[in-house]
Amino acid sequence: MFDYLTFDYFFDVNQRIYYGYVMMAFFIAFVFFRKSLKKQFSREVLWHKSARLDYLYFIVSGVLKVAIILPLLIGVNEVTLWVVLRLNEYFGYISRIRVSKEILLLSYTLVLFAVSDLSRYWLHRLMHSVPILWRFHRVHHSAEVLNPLTFYRVHPLENILFGLRYVLVTGVITAIYIYFFGAGIRAVEFLGANILVFVFSMIGSNLRHSHIPLSYGVKLEKWFISPLQHQLHHTKIYTHRNFGSYLAIWDRWFGTLTLGKAKSSKILDFGLPIKERERVTHSLLGAFLNPFIKGIKL
Amino acid sequence: MIQKLAKSTLLGVVLFFGGCGGDNAYDGTNLVGGNPSSVQGDVLASIQKNILLNNATTLVENLNEVQSTLNSFEQNLSSAEVQSLQSDFVNIIENWKKVEAIYVASEYDSALRTMPINMDFFNKGKNFDVATNIDYVLGLNGSLQTAQVKKTTKTVTGIEYLLFANQASIEEMKALINQDSQKRLEIMKLAVANVYDNALLIQAFYKEDVKFISNVEDTLNILVNTLVQSTFDLRELRIGEAAGFIFKTKDDPKAERLEYFRSKKSLEAIKAILLAHQEVMGQQSFENLASFASSNGADAVVKKIQANLSNALAIVGEFSTPLQNGITPASVDTKIKRLYDEITDLQKNYFESLINALELTPDIIEADGD
Ligand SMILES: [Zn+2]
Numbered sequence: 123m124f125d126y127l128t129f130d131y132f133f134d135v136n137q138r139i140y141y142g143y144v145m146m147a148f149f150i151a152f153v154f155f156r157k158s159l160k161k162q163f164s165r166e167v168l169w170h171k172s173a174r175l176d177y178l179y180f181i182v183s184g185v186l187k188v189a190i191i192l193p194l195l196i197g198v199n200e201v202t203l204w205v206v207l208r209l210n211e212y213f214g215y216i217s218r219i220r221v222s223k224e225i226l227l228l229s230y231t232l233v234l235f236a237v238s239d240l241s242r243y244w245l246h247r248l249m250h251s252v253p254i255l256w257r258f259h260r261v262h263h264s265a266e267v268l269n270p271l272t273f274y275r276v277h278p279l280e281n282i283l284f285g286l287r288y289v290l291v292t293g294v295i296t297a298i299y300i301y302f303f304g305a306g307i308r309a310v311e312f313l314g315a316n317i318l319v320f321v322f323s324m325i326g327s328n329l330r331h332s333h334i335p336l337s338y339g340v341k342l343e344k345w346f347i348s349p350l351q352h353q354l355h356h357t358k359i360y361t362h363r364n365f366g367s368y369l370a371i372w373d374r375w376f377g378t379l380t381l382g383k384a385k386s387s388k389i390l391d392f393g394l395p396i397k398e399r400e401r402v403t404h405s406l407l408g409a410f411l412n413p414f415i416k417g418i419k420l
Numbered sequence: 421m422i423q424k425l426a427k428s429t430l431l432g433v434v435l436f437f438g439g440c441g442g443d444n445a446y447d448g449t450n451l452v453g454g455n456p457s458s459v460q461g462d463v464l465a466s467i468q469k470n471i472l473l474n475n476a477t478t479l480v481e482n483l484n485e486v487q488s489t490l491n492s493f494e495q496n497l498s499s500a501e502v503q504s505l506q507s508d509f510v511n512i513i514e515n516w517k518k519v520e521a522i523y524v525a526s527e528y529d530s531a532l533r534t535m536p537i538n539m540d541f542f543n544k545g546k547n548f549d550v551a552t553n554i555d556y557v558l559g560l561n562g563s564l565q566t567a568q569v570k571k572t573t574k575t576v577t578g579i580e581y582l583l584f585a586n587q588a589s590i591e592e593m594k595a596l597i598n599q600d601s602q603k604r605l606e607i608m609k610l611a612v613a614n615v616y617d618n619a620l621l622i623q624a625f626y627k628e629d630v631k632f633i634s635n636v637e638d639t640l641n642i643l644v645n646t647l648v649q650s651t652f653d654l655r656e657l658r659i660g661e662a663a664g665f666i667f668k669t670k671d672d673p674k675a676e677r678l679e680y681f682r683s684k685k686s687l688e689a690i691k692a693i694l695l696a697h698q699e700v701m702g703q704q705s706f707e708n709l710a711s712f713a714s715s716n717g718a719d720a721v722v723k724k725i726q727a728n729l730s731n732a733l734a735i736v737g738e739f740s741t742p743l744q745n746g747i748t749p750a751s752v753d754t755k756i757k758r759l760y761d762e763i764t765d766l767q768k769n770y771f772e773s774l775i776n777a778l779e780l781t782p783d784i785i786e787a788d789g790d
Binding site for chain 1: 768777779780
């Protein structure tokens with residue numbers, strides 16, 4: 123239980139704010155964006171009402187996750203077992219296909235990463251396009267200044283949806299691999315994190331929610347979502363663009379990609395889309411209840 | 421300049437984190453997976469010695485005995501001698517099934533990969549070929565030419581037909597063996613010699629191999645895969661197919677599809693396979709996969725597997741007649757369905773242990789939006 127308390131997030135390599143990732147982000151900002159870094163640590167950003175809600179929210183939602191959300195989620199092991207048994211039932215048992223361990227682990231790592239990323243793209247896109255889901259996702263977009271903890275400013279219902287997505291995707295992919303290849307499936311890891319997640323987290327995942335406009339350049343941004351591209355997603359203008367997490371290919375294929383490089387980083391004005399014309403009060407209660415009761419201000 | 425500096429510092433930081441990852445390193449504590457340690461190596465050595473090598477050695481000894489018995493016959497066989505040969509055959513299949521159920525040698529030595537089909541021909545359509553070939557060779561005049569005895573005949577399947585024909589009685593069998601200057605026994609010697617040679621290879625492999633104990637993670641995976649495969653073969657090929665429980669033969673039970681239909685020893689084979697699983701997963705006087713898994717946090721699923729195995733063996737013990745008596749086109753003995761269901765559950769629990777061992781922890785990053 124203690125593992126999940128929010129303080130431990132800093133020492134968990136599977137957390138976005140693992141101290142290594144944060145230090146790396148800080149390092150990148152320090153070397154390349156000295157001026158923006160100053161802004162990030164200025165009082166107007168650091169102590170903005172929006173940021174203060176992020177800090178509070180981080181602690182409260184951490185407790186909520188342990189107390190309510192995790193127990194609610196069906197386990198990934200259960201899903202995997204269920205799918206393995208159904209595969210055997212409907213398609214019959216097949217003798218294990220023999221492939222080298224290296225190929226097996228590498229392909230599993232890649233497939234899991236890619237399918238996971240694709241499912242996040244679509245769930246995120248649905249959070250925007252389905253009106254009832256948007257009511258919940260607005261909590262995240264109501265942030266008017268960004269910092270790494272804004273990542274956790276997500277309504278508990280959205281946590282549940284993303285948690286389910288994770289369980290289903292991991293369960294189904296793992297089950298398919300077990301069906302064809304047997305025991306011993308695992309992702310290539312570094313310090314205990316999927317190596318691809320680790321790499322992407324090292325190159326600035328924490329800058330996605332920040333005022334550090336790190337762009338990858340026109341060419342790379344067609345393949346990978348840069349922090350600047352996600353910052354655009356948080357602006358009042360480009361809210362419904364760049365739904366991707368790590369890979370930009372989904373946004374490119376499904377027509378929602380906006381390159382960061384081409385846009386001036388000066389236009390970064392974060393918050394709910396202009397047409398919603400809503401004054402956000404950044405209250406904790408509002409964040410939890412506004413999706414249900416419109417009268418309670420976000 | 422600053423770019424260069426940045427790059428080298430970046431590398432430095434990555435190396436720094438790489439160096440201090442001790443606390444976060446993967447802590448494998450389950451049925452499969454984990455980091456090799458000498459304790460785990462001891463468990464594997466115990467499995468190799470007490471199960472794999474021991475079963476292979478017993479098989480070699482059985483076959484050796486049968487060989488000397490066959491060579492000792494100087495005149496026509498008595499009914500008692502035929503009967504004794506037939507019970508020697510039961511010993512052979514019991515030990516061969518144990519070796520086959522946990523046959524991991526194929527994973528380590530490509531020369532040993534086809535061994536199970538060098539040894540018997542169940543369900544590959546070849547058991548019919550075997551009878552045809554034996555009848556053909558028996559029908560030829562003059563001395564026996566080994567070339568005409570097919571490779572598939574020189575197997576456990578061949579020995580079965582030579583000793584039991586098509587469910588012949590002892591008296592009939594005695595007559596068949598004693599006719600034509602005991603040509604049947606000559607073919608049997610060839611078959612036993614071939615099976616013996618192959619069993620020797622397996623025994624030698626388990627005696628000398630060091631690969632099995634050298635990579636704990638790989639070996640545990642191989643063991644579990646082998647147990648799963650064996651469970652499926654048991655369930656689908658050795659029970660379900662004959663009883664009409666599987667898709668291919670749905671509601672079309674035919675006892676002839678049983679593995680040892682001619683000798684009526686299918687139940688003995690099934691029992692031997694379950695006993696082999698029990699050697700690996702049951703409570704034994706030596707260290708095995710069960711003791712290892714239990715002490716590594718997988719006790720609950722190990723207990724379930726052990727219960728499945730003892731339940732299945734108890735059902736096997738309830739049979740007072742050969743398995744095939746329970747399978748007619750009109751009906752199938754309910755005990756057979758119970759056995760089938762128990763093994764289905766066993767298979768589910770093997771999968772559960774396999775999946776638990778993957779340690780798919782709920783990844784909290786993934787539970788957040790973006
Ligand atoms: Zn969004």
